Amino acid sequence: MSRFLVLTLNGLTQGAIYAAMALALVMIWRATKVINFAQGAMAMFTTYLALFAIDHGAPYWLGFIVALLSGLILGAIVERVIVRPVESAPPLNIVILTLGLLLFFEALAPMAFGGQIRSFPPAFSIVGVHLGNSQVAFSPFDAFTLGSVLAVMVLLLVLFQKTNLGLRMRASAFNPEVSRLLGIRVGRMLTLGWALASLVGALAGVLIAPTFLLYPTFMDQVLVYGFTGAVLGGLDSAVGAVIGGLLMGFALSYVGGYLGSDLETVGALVILIAVLMVRPRGLFSLQRLREV
Amino acid sequence: MLEVIDLTVAYGPVVALHGVSLTVADASITTVLGANGAGKTTLLRTISGLTRPRGGSVRLDGRDITRLAPEEIARLGVAHVPQGQGVLAELTVDENLRLGGLWRRDPRGQRVALAEAYDLFPPLANRRHVAAYSLSGGERQMLSVGRALVARARVLLLDEPSLGLARLVFAQIMARIKTLVTERGLTVLLIEQNAKGALSVANEGIVLHLGKVVARGRAQQLLSEEGLRHVYLGF
Numbered sequence: 001m002s003r004f005l006v007l008t009l010n011g012l013t014q015g016a017i018y019a020a021m022a023l024a025l026v027m028i029w030r031a032t033k034v035i036n037f038a039q040g041a042m043a044m045f046t047t048y049l050a051l052f053a054i055d056h057g058a059p060y061w062l063g064f065i066v067a068l069l070s071g072l073i074l075g076a077i078v079e080r081v082i083v084r085p086v087e088s089a090p091p092l093n094i095v096i097l098t099l100g101l102l103l104f105f106e107a108l109a110p111m112a113f114g115g116q117i118r119s120f121p122p123a124f125s126i127v128g129v130h131l132g133n134s135q136v137a138f139s140p141f142d143a144f145t146l147g148s149v150l151a152v153m154v155l156l157l158v159l160f161q162k163t164n165l166g167l168r169m170r171a172s173a174f175n176p177e178v179s180r181l182l183g184i185r186v187g188r189m190l191t192l193g194w195a196l197a198s199l200v201g202a203l204a205g206v207l208i209a210p211t212f213l214l215y216p217t218f219m220d221q222v223l224v225y226g227f228t229g230a231v232l233g234g235l236d237s238a239v240g241a242v243i244g245g246l247l248m249g250f251a252l253s254y255v256g257g258y259l260g261s262d263l264e265t266v267g268a269l270v271i272l273i274a275v276l277m278v279r280p281r282g283l284f285s286l287q288r289l290r291e292v
Numbered sequence: 293m294l295e296v297i298d299l300t301v302a303y304g305p306v307v308a309l310h311g312v313s314l315t316v317a318d319a320s321i322t323t324v325l326g327a328n329g330a331g332k333t334t335l336l337r338t339i340s341g342l343t344r345p346r347g348g349s350v351r352l353d354g355r356d357i358t359r360l361a362p363e364e365i366a367r368l369g370v371a372h373v374p375q376g377q378g379v380l381a382e383l384t385v386d387e388n389l390r391l392g393g394l395w396r397r398d399p400r401g402q403r404v405a406l407a408e409a410y411d412l413f414p415p416l417a418n419r420r421h422v423a424a425y426s427l428s429g430g431e432r433q434m435l436s437v438g439r440a441l442v443a444r445a446r447v448l449l450l451d452e453p454s455l456g457l458a459r460l461v462f463a464q465i466m467a468r469i470k471t472l473v474t475e476r477g478l479t480v481l482l483i484e485q486n487a488k489g490a491l492s493v494a495n496e497g498i499v500l501h502l503g504k505v506v507a508r509g510r511a512q513q514l515l516s517e518e519g520l521r522h523v524y525l526g527f
Contacts, residue, residue: 164390164394167383167387167390167391167394168391168394170382170383171380171383171387171391174380174381174382174383175378175380177342177362177374178374178378178379178380179380179391180341180342180361180362180363180366181340181342181362181363181366181371181372181374181378182363182366182391182392182394182395182439182443183363183366183367183394183395183443184363184391184394184395185363186363
């Protein structure tokens, strides 16, 4: 199998995870105009919770559900308890608050679960499947990763585009004040938005843990890549976030494969700077559609 | 009946409303007139709960709603159409209209109300699935009034609906609103700088100047008061 194809398949799987992280960031950005820098740390924490459940005899699937559910709950708690009280403060205050939250979770995790590097079991084999005589660089777990990210995205799309609840959530994100005048309980919509975003982040964490190994800062890199993907896609576009995340997966896979894996982080930085210089609005920003 | 009693609102040291009282009778249009900075928008924002007053109260059918959140006041049937119409530009016309009545959790009533809104404003029906940012000013105004209709609002608070509209379009929309007042008993509080246009559709008029009521009376009577027109209304 050609090297290029191997790197592309690898990039697709990694990209799906970055896309999930990017989507989580964009969901919160759209609802509250805040970059949640704690998104990765929250996902790290929920992944530890999943491992904790598995350590105590739970099957993988239960651990998976623990990760997603605890993500949902953690997101709601963070919004209600931490973000809500400073809602009307300048955005910078909230951003600094999320940075504080990042440090908090990264300090809490070693205390709660121990600081040593842990391995996380995959749901399926991570060995490439055989097609005829040759082995393909695409494992059943890769398929599971792609499938579950895709499933969550489709569910979110249906929720936002086809349901009344999604309509209320979109309205609250676009214009909270007008939404309140329409009788929408915007506060609840924000809590739900944070909860769902945090669930998507938790999914990214639990999916990448088997390849990355689990330690308190293991999501930092994913957060940076997801953030770059989100900026690439335009920050306020969910579709853009997904495409940006996938592009990051491919780009970093090629950088790592052809130039050396040490350069992946540098590659992300270069992409981030290039986007900000050439097209600061990102590829899919809705900004130009907005009325002044 | 909407009652505002001795309302005082301040932004820090700046007093925007100074002991303002007014009553809007059911099934009538009351207009509040005044120049920029008279406190008109503050008055509407305080009634709908967006701004907290320093003193005084707002009552809806005798019930004190002064401390309620805006979304709860909306659910009591008060529809506030803010300046610039408060249309959600990124959403379609249909989505905007539906949002008006979602909290009622009454899908059947919702369908009827939507049909009524489209009947009342046929231009909207043609643009049902178009994003609201592409609407003209007049269509946006129709959309926000239609949305209040879908919400089954009993009280309509309009903040400068004439702003940016051609005179004829404004007159058409006000004629529709008048129909709603006579046929459904809609209660309207209309804020305007365009005093002449507002007084010609309203039953009662109130003139605000620097946060205080300086004149009130029947709309026809205010229209004919020379001194008032020159000093406060500028026509």
